[in-house]
Amino acid sequence: MRCNQKWRLLLLLLPLTLNVIELNAQQNTLLERSSPEQVGLNRFVLQRADRVIEQAIEDRQIPGAVLAVVRHDKLAYLQAYGNKRVVPSVEPMVEETIFDLASLSKPLGAGITIMQLLERGEILLQDRVQRYLPEWSKDDRITIRHLLTHTSGLPAYAPVQQVLNSDTTISPPARLYHYIANCERGSEPGETMRYSCLNFITLQYIVEKVTAMSLSEYTTENIYRPMGLQNTGFLPPREKYAQIAPTEVQENGEALLGEVHDPLARRLNLGNSGNAGLFSSAEEVAAIATMLLNGGKFRGVQLLSPATVRAFTTIPRGYEEFGRTLGWDSYSAYSSNLGNLTSRLAYGHTGYTGTSICIDPQEDMAVVLLTNRVHPKDSTSTIRLNAIVTNIVSAAADSEERLQRFSRCYSERINEFAAEEPITSNDIVMCGNSLTEGGKEWNSYFPKLKQRIVNRGISGDSSYGLLYRSDEIVTGKPGKLFIMIGINDIADGIPIEEVATNIRYLTEYIGRMSPNTKIYLQSLLPVDESYNRYRGLTGRSEDVAKLNNLIKEMAEEQPNITYIELYDHFLDKKSNALRRDLTNDGLHLNKKGYKLWAKLLKPYI
CATH class of the missing domain: 3.40.50.1110 (SGNH hydrolase)
Structure with a gap:
């Protein structure tokens, strides 16, 4: 009757994990492919995520999405849903679609860059911003750590049109720089957590001061290219436009394509911005997550040291009440995309355009859900969808210890x-x-x-x-x-x-x-x-x-x-x-x- 008469069938209350034959991986793929079962994921539970995403498309919450799940260094699930474009014509979503990542740019761009500079001895977290940006007041006590944890006291955003209308003798990026250096702070540094795009734009300024390179140039040369990423970067070239999911339709009747949706990044920082502007595909975002799960190493290249990854992804001492690591959400008001079933070690981030990443070191797993929810107009939310999908994927995972208990x-x-x-x-x-x-x-x-x-x-x-x-x-x-x-x-x-x-x-x-x-x-x-x-x-x-x-x-x-x-x-x-x-x-x-x-x-x- 049973292949193993000692097998306790009650264990099937847990998500099914099955040891099946490995799928053939294509030689040139970025991540090694596997079946869900090979890495301890129940494919039938994962398919619930398919239905949830498809329902969101049917309900017109999003036009389309791509879901990627990595575990144990392998890409175990990669699915495309719906359409990447619905106006003026319909184009189906594909797995290789490139998305405007919006605020995922913060940890995946400026955040990783700052951590590289930290381990290379170029900066210290306790350094005041004024050390690198002399235009800031000497009395300003904001540090790099405050910027990374969103505890600087800077405003959440900048009045784009007001800044544009300011000193027209200088460039828009220079106007933004001047505004941030002189704007009124809402609180003392370290006093409260206020999520702010200005924090990561300021980090961008520090990166560019220290490296004498633009953020776009530095990340490409020191992070994305060494990893073998071909679709990740700021200011995507026109030859990539056909792969990109457009975002919101503008007053001229055309959807943004290849230009960052965020007004600060687009109109003032001209696409090279610490708060937004990074473009990538689901698989390549999953590759960055895999690098972090592997202690900063990817395909033989050490991008960050294990110690740096630990510092990057854990909450600093004395900052527990804020629920943020040096660039990531852990249990703050913005961490709902982590769902209800991830471990206490999980961290992640979301982006305004409908993007989400959740990384759970305890399960050695990452969930990447990229949507273009602001296409053709900005009228919906993916907050609930992100959490539900993360919950489903978390429920599909089982520990290696239990894998051998199944017949x-x-x-x-x-x-x-x-x-x-x-x-x-x-x-x-x-x-x-x-x-x-x-x-x-x-x-x-x-x-x-x-x-x-x-x-x-x-x-x-x-x-x-x-x-x-x-x-x-x-x-x-x-x-x-x-x-x-x-x-x-x-x-x-x-x-x-x-x-x-x-x-x-x-x-x-x-x-x-x-x-x-x-x-x-x-x-x-x-x-x-x-x-x-x-x-x-x-x-x-x-x-x-x-x-x-x-x-x-x-x-x-x-x-x-x-x-x-x-x-x-x-x-x-x-x-x-x-x-x-x-x-x-x-x-x-x-x-x-x-x-x-x-x-x-x-x-x-």
């Missing part, structure tokens, strides 16, 4: 399912354990049937396992669904009331997700304990009959469920056990047993 046959079957044609509304699906799996090609019992019968039986499966893998089944919205489950639960000592509850949850979930699917609950078959083959079932025959009664009562309460009585037809009335002419081991069926089963199902098929 080999389980993973092999899941791999087989993934390789088959997807379930459709025309299909009939048989769900269960090794009894169902043993029926193999169920269509052979019904030669005149034109519909496909899909075998979704797995040796060793339980009500918990079927409940968790039900997503793959209900997504296709099959016409009919035949379920026989519970004997392994009984063998593992699970109370029959708990098994019945799981089956109820399963049928209710199927009813919600696929209301047109006809559900058939089959009774469990009797067992013959005299064979002494399955110790877990010794003395449990009465529980089989009792569970059948609970299943029958459940079916009678729900109008969309039909109960099929099989037990009595397989029972030897004299021995009160499974008929010996139908089995070879007291539990599994022989050819005669399967023929009888098919005969009993024929009126419902």
Whole structure:
């Protein structure tokens, strides 16, 4: 019945993690590709994120998105959804789409750069800004650490038009520089946390002063190019425009394309800006996350030291109340994209255009969700969507310690399912354990049937396992669904009331997700304990009959469920056990047993 009789099926309450064959990685890909299962992710749980994102597109919250999930140095999930452009024409989203990252530019641009300068001995976190920017008042106590943690007291933003209308004898970037140096501070440094674009623009000024290079030049030469990133950088060249997702339609009727959406970065800083202006694809953002998860190393190149990464991604001593690291959100008011299920070590950031990154070192995993929510107009929010997607991906992850606890046959079957044609509304699906799996090609019992019968039986499966893998089944919205489950639960000592509850949850979930699917609950078959083959079932025959009664009562309460009585037809009335002419081991069926089963199902098929 089970590939491993000691396997505790109760563990399937946890997200499924399966050890399957590794997918072939293309030689020239930036990140090595893998199946979700190879890195301990349940693909069927991940597919819930697909549906959530697709629903957001249907509800017109976003025109499109790309989701990337990396774990253990591998790109385990990369999906594109919807459209990258909807006006004046429609263009579908693709995995390689380049996005305006908006405020993800802060940690991924100026933030990483400052940390490089720190470890190279060029700056100190406690250095005052005035040390590098003499135009600032000598009385100004703002430090680099204050800027990184948004505790400087600088205003959140700058009045763009007012600054543009100021001293027109100097360039727009110079006007912005003068404004930030002289604007009124809202609080004393270190007193409170106020998220401010001006903090990271000031960091940009420091970078450019120390390196004698623009932020765009420095990041390209010292970060993105050494990593092998081809689609990441400020001020993207025109030859990249065809790959870029446009943002908001402007007063001239045209959507911004290849120009940063943020007004400060676009109109005053001319695209080279510490607060926004970075463009990239989901895979390349995931590559940067992988570098951080690997202690600053990527493809043999050490961009940051492990000590620098720790400092970059943990909250400084004395700053715990603010919930921010040196560039990242941890538990501040802006960290909702981290969801509810990530570890205490998780950190991340969001961008105004609808971009999000969440990195969880404890799970060695990162979630990158890039959308162009401001296209064609700025009227929606992705705050809730970001959190939901992060929660789903977090729920799909399991620890390496538990990976080996799952039966080999389980993973092999899941791999087989993934390789088959997807379930459709025309299909009939048989769900269960090794009894169902043993029926193999169920269509052979019904030669005149034109519909496909899909075998979704797995040796060793339980009500918990079927409940968790039900997503793959209900997504296709099959016409009919035949379920026989519970004997392994009984063998593992699970109370029959708990098994019945799981089956109820399963049928209710199927009813919600696929209301047109006809559900058939089959009774469990009797067992013959005299064979002494399955110790877990010794003395449990009465529980089989009792569970059948609970299943029958459940079916009678729900109008969309039909109960099929099989037990009595397989029972030897004299021995009160499974008929010996139908089995070879007291539990599994022989050819005669399967023929009888098919005969009993024929009126419902």
